[in-house]
Amino acid sequence: MTTATASAGTATAAITTPATTAISTENTPAMPSTEQAHPLKQALAPLAIDIAVPLGGYYVLHSAFGLGTAAALGLASVVPAARSIFAAVVKREANALALLMLTVNIVAIALTFVSGNARLMLAKDSAVSSTIALGILWSVRGGKPMMTAGLKPFVTKGDAARTAAWDALKAENTKFRAKENLFSIIWGTWLLAECVARLVGAFVLPVSTMAWLGTVVLVVAIAGACVTGGAAVEPLEKLIEAHVEAHTASNSAEER
Numbered sequence: 001m002t003t004a005t006a007s008a009g010t011a012t013a014a015i016t017t018p019a020t021t022a023i024s025t026e027n028t029p030a031m032p033s034t035e036q037a038h039p040l041k042q043a044l045a046p047l048a049i050d051i052a053v054p055l056g057g058y059y060v061l062h063s064a065f066g067l068g069t070a071a072a073l074g075l076a077s078v079v080p081a082a083r084s085i086f087a088a089v090v091k092r093e094a095n096a097l098a099l100l101m102l103t104v105n106i107v108a109i110a111l112t113f114v115s116g117n118a119r120l121m122l123a124k125d126s127a128v129s130s131t132i133a134l135g136i137l138w139s140v141r142g143g144k145p146m147m148t149a150g151l152k153p154f155v156t157k158g159d160a161a162r163t164a165a166w167d168a169l170k171a172e173n174t175k176f177r178a179k180e181n182l183f184s185i186i187w188g189t190w191l192l193a194e195c196v197a198r199l200v201g202a203f204v205l206p207v208s209t210m211a212w213l214g215t216v217v218l219v220v221a222i223a224g225a226c227v228t229g230g231a232a233v234e235p236l237e238k239l240i241e242a243h244v245e246a247h248t249a250s251n252s253a254e255e256r
Helices: 039-064 069-076 078-089 096-111 118-141 148-156 160-172 174-204 207-228 230-255
Strands: 014-017 034-037
Touching: 039 069, 039 078, 039 096, 069 078, 069 096, 078 096, 096 118, 118 174, 118 207, 148 160, 148 174, 148 230, 160 174, 160 230, 174 207, 174 230, 207 230
Parallel strands: none
Antiparallel strands: 014 034
16 A cells, blocks of 8 residues: 555454353253453454455455556545444444545545656655554544554453553543553654655655665664553553552452
């Protein structure tokens, strides 16, 4: 889709809970066991739908089936578009990630019609990258940091107690919310810096150099965001662990 990409992982574990409630005093057979999705899998599933599906769909359509860039991007936009409409009409809310992917695809489609010298062709990739960066930064200003969609499952690890602690701290702890916002600010800033660096390089450095250096700049930006993101992740984990321990101690005291 351009060099600006996002990815989401999924957990494969599932938990099985037996349903053995008796319905009557007669010889009623036990109800069959049912499977419930792992909390981490449930948390990461929307990421797969909003990011991995449209991104993977583009590459499959473009590389495997030979569709043109604009056509492949257009078809890949169906999923985020449908998710956005569903969220707006049924849930009465905006699906930030789906809207961002839809916007990115629209920008990319528009840029497929941009032609000119080699430097302009290199520079246009920055427009897509900047769309992602600005979308992340704007989400913080709106009070709904976009990177939380991936941050929360990573920090809570699908554990019910840690997830409950996250929700409680987010509602009542300003320090927690500040660190949550910081994580998105870090990622948005790194990606925006990457856009600026590639844009400048496209017009200053030799074209042959930027042909490979652009990818290096992106990798460095992602690595930098991962490393410096620890400034937000580590405090969040400590706050959650302290909250879980305090809640456990309180429950133990009540049981005595």
